[in-house]
Amino acid sequence: MNDVRFALHGGAGVLDRQQFSAQREAAYRTVLEQIAGRAVAALVAGASAMDVVEQAVLELEDCPYFNAGYGAVLNRDGAAELDAAIMDGRDRACGAVGAVLRVRNPVQAARAVLRDGAHVMLVGPAADRFAAAAGVPMVLPDYFVLPERVAQLRLAQAQNRVTLDHDETYQPSLAAGASPDPNDKKGTVGAVARDQKRDLAAATSTGGMTNKLPGRLGDAPIIGAGTWADNATCALSATGHGEFFMRCVLAYDVHARMLYGAQDMSSAADAVLARAAQMGGSGGLIAIDRDGRVILPFNAPGMYRAWFAGHGIQVGIYPGG
Amino acid sequence: MNDVRFALHGGAGVLDRQQFSAQREAAYRTVLEQIAGRAVAALVAGASAMDVVEQAVLELEDCPYFNAGYGAVLNRDGAAELDAAIMDGRDRACGAVGAVLRVRNPVQAARAVLRDGAHVMLVGPAADRFAAAAGVPMVLPDYFVLPERVAQLRLAQAQNRVTLDHDETYQPSLAAGASPDPNDKKGTVGAVARDQKRDLAAATSTGGMTNKLPGRLGDAPIIGAGTWADNATCALSATGHGEFFMRCVLAYDVHARMLYGAQDMSSAADAVLARAAQMGGSGGLIAIDRDGRVILPFNAPGMYRAWFAGHGIQVGIYPGG
Numbered sequence: 001m002n003d004v005r006f007a008l009h010g011g012a013g014v015l016d017r018q019q020f021s022a023q024r025e026a027a028y029r030t031v032l033e034q035i036a037g038r039a040v041a042a043l044v045a046g047a048s049a050m051d052v053v054e055q056a057v058l059e060l061e062d063c064p065y066f067n068a069g070y071g072a073v074l075n076r077d078g079a080a081e082l083d084a085a086i087m088d089g090r091d092r093a094c095g096a097v098g099a100v101l102r103v104r105n106p107v108q109a110a111r112a113v114l115r116d117g118a119h120v121m122l123v124g125p126a127a128d129r130f131a132a133a134a135g136v137p138m139v140l141p142d143y144f145v146l147p148e149r150v151a152q153l154r155l156a157q158a159q160n161r162v163t164l165d166h167d168e169t170y171q172p173s174l175a176a177g178a179s180p181d182p183n184d185k186k187g188t189v190g191a192v193a194r195d196q197k198r199d200l201a202a203a204t205s206t207g208g209m210t211n212k213l214p215g216r217l218g219d220a221p222i223i224g225a226g227t228w229a230d231n232a233t234c235a236l237s238a239t240g241h242g243e244f245f246m247r248c249v250l251a252y253d254v255h256a257r258m259l260y261g262a263q264d265m266s267s268a269a270d271a272v273l274a275r276a277a278q279m280g281g282s283g284g285l286i287a288i289d290r291d292g293r294v295i296l297p298f299n300a301p302g303m304y305r306a307w308f309a310g311h312g313i314q315v316g317i318y319p320g321g
Numbered sequence: 322m323n324d325v326r327f328a329l330h331g332g333a334g335v336l337d338r339q340q341f342s343a344q345r346e347a348a349y350r351t352v353l354e355q356i357a358g359r360a361v362a363a364l365v366a367g368a369s370a371m372d373v374v375e376q377a378v379l380e381l382e383d384c385p386y387f388n389a390g391y392g393a394v395l396n397r398d399g400a401a402e403l404d405a406a407i408m409d410g411r412d413r414a415c416g417a418v419g420a421v422l423r424v425r426n427p428v429q430a431a432r433a434v435l436r437d438g439a440h441v442m443l444v445g446p447a448a449d450r451f452a453a454a455a456g457v458p459m460v461l462p463d464y465f466v467l468p469e470r471v472a473q474l475r476l477a478q479a480q481n482r483v484t485l486d487h488d489e490t491y492q493p494s495l496a497a498g499a500s501p502d503p504n505d506k507k508g509t510v511g512a513v514a515r516d517q518k519r520d521l522a523a524a525t526s527t528g529g530m531t532n533k534l535p536g537r538l539g540d541a542p543i544i545g546a547g548t549w550a551d552n553a554t555c556a557l558s559a560t561g562h563g564e565f566f567m568r569c570v571l572a573y574d575v576h577a578r579m580l581y582g583a584q585d586m587s588s589a590a591d592a593v594l595a596r597a598a599q600m601g602g603s604g605g606l607i608a609i610d611r612d613g614r615v616i617l618p619f620n621a622p623g624m625y626r627a628w629f630a631g632h633g634i635q636v637g638i639y640p641g642g
Contacts, residue, residue, distance in 0.1 A: 092568040118483055119537045120564045124445025126536030162439055215447030216440045224570035243441045247413040249545035249573040256577030
């Protein structure tokens with residue numbers, strides 16, 4: 001109990017408090033708290049960090065509030081192309097998939113790549129076939145196509161924009177229920193955990209950017225960019241403008257600043273987020289270090305997040321909480 | 322002239338000197354020297370590092386001796402799935418493609434992604450379509466399927482192995498000409514350069530591993546793993562067992578050790594190659610730092626390489642030269 005730590009994010013972005021009704025905000029906070037609560041309960045019951053981050057990301061994927069799995073944003077062709085990665089801090093074992101179309105929960109496909117062991121990363125239709133052969137639940141591609149996301153894509157295309165989910169200004173149907181707020185700025189989802197053995201793990205999953213080119217990969221599935229775990233330093237999952245995070249090798253940069261520069265995790269994370277922002281990309285990250293510190297910094301106006309640092313589940317959306 | 326530097330590699334691996342006839346060895350050395358010679362001449366004439374690494378990798382792709390472009394190894398389904406990346410040290414602008422099937426020169430597709438600017442990485446059939454639309458020359462997939470590579474794949478499949486090119490023991494037809502030696506252990510190709518403005522650039526291209534799963538990406542197209550360039554530190558292209566290099570974030574690790582750990586480039590490269598070897602992956606890299614130092618370390622028995630460090634083109638295959 002004293003050793004377990006957990007954090008999750010549901011994306012960082014432009015969250016306009018004025019347009020976010022108390023009811024909608026409460027719905028988000030409840031979901032974040034519930035998923036985090038189950039994750040912490042599993043850790044307390046002895047579950048491994050790897051199993052817990054996989055399950056938490058799976059639940060975030062299944063929730064239509066967030067841009068991953070069910071509810072993911074659509075690419076230029078109107079399809080949800082999904083990316084995910086998972087990494088084990090004990091030995092840096094990792095698995096990732098990119099641009100999959102039929103895997104219900106991409107984080108499960110990433111874990112299947114890790115378990116298979118031959119490779120680290122599989123992409124495209126072949127990755128779907130691998131996942132199906134590995135027994136990962138599959139769906140038809142239209143499972144992912146929600147009316148709100150179609151509207152969002154049409155707006156982006158009318159404006160000739162490629163947008164992060166959190167940069168969007170679409171007005172989805174309030175009646176649909178799937179996307180509960182016209183201001184539901186969302187993004188990548190991710191989770192990091194430290195288990196009772198003090199082992200670290202991280203997982204990230206995303207639908208990427210609305211109106212992205214088909215086949216586009218962002219930072220989420222790239223080991224060292226959007227996802228990283230090493231017991232020697234930290235477990236980390238990022239969310240933000242993937243292209244800039246890739247050029248910063250963001251997650252590994254935090255690791256490297258800690259390992260070679262003797263920076264503490266928080267200073268390292270602040271430095272790399274500042275560097276990404278300087279280059280043009282905003283976002284945030286969640287991370288847990290070997291000593292159990294939990295950080296959730298972001299330089300966007302908000303980041304959906306929940307965490308356990310030893311004293312109850314905490315939830316935040318805006319900088320203040 | 323005093324400022325320009327250049328290095329290329331044609332893969333690292335098990336190169337058995339006993340089986341490598343003097344004639345075959347001479348053929349390899351000639352090709353390596355010619356491509357490097359043209360690159361250095363272009364740099365001396367004022368070409369940018371970016372243009373020179375793209376052109377050198379394109380020539381290596383077109384040469385059937387090496388595992389990239391024409392002559393690439395085949396995946397489990399008998400197709401050449403190609404990966405490439407290119408990066409500009411001035412601003413970390415970069416482009417990458419993964420698992421393309423119809424791009425004649427994947428490095429050109431990677432450069433097209435960079436030029437387009439919206440994204441850093443495109444994969445799969447959609448990346449082929451992007452490249453075609455961008456005007457990159459396309460070929461039919463069977464352009465890449467050489468009889469020697471088919472034989473190599475069949476042998477690997479008979480032995481149920483997934484192999485790096487340099488780990489293979491196939492016996493291609495000596496008469497075919499395309500693959501000039503039964504011992505032609507090859508691998509990823511890459512180039513790094515410093516131009517007259519002292520700007521750095523790097524590019525890498527590969528067919529990956531024989532009998533790899535379709536959709537598999539290795540380190541070559543991953544920014545920070547197999548390819549990196551930043552004027553602040555170095556330009557680097559790696560070749561080796563990609564899965565381990567990805568788990569080491571190899572190229573960025575060299576950058577980070579230099580930037581945060583105050584290590585010189587050579588010590589940093591030795592350390593990360595040792596780390597990868599400790600995890601189970603051998604290989605090598607070529608790199609040029611901001612001050613014009615050129616290194617070409619490898620912990621495999623050999624690495625095809627050529628370089629210019631200010632005093633004539635040098636060529637090597639084995640540790641001694």
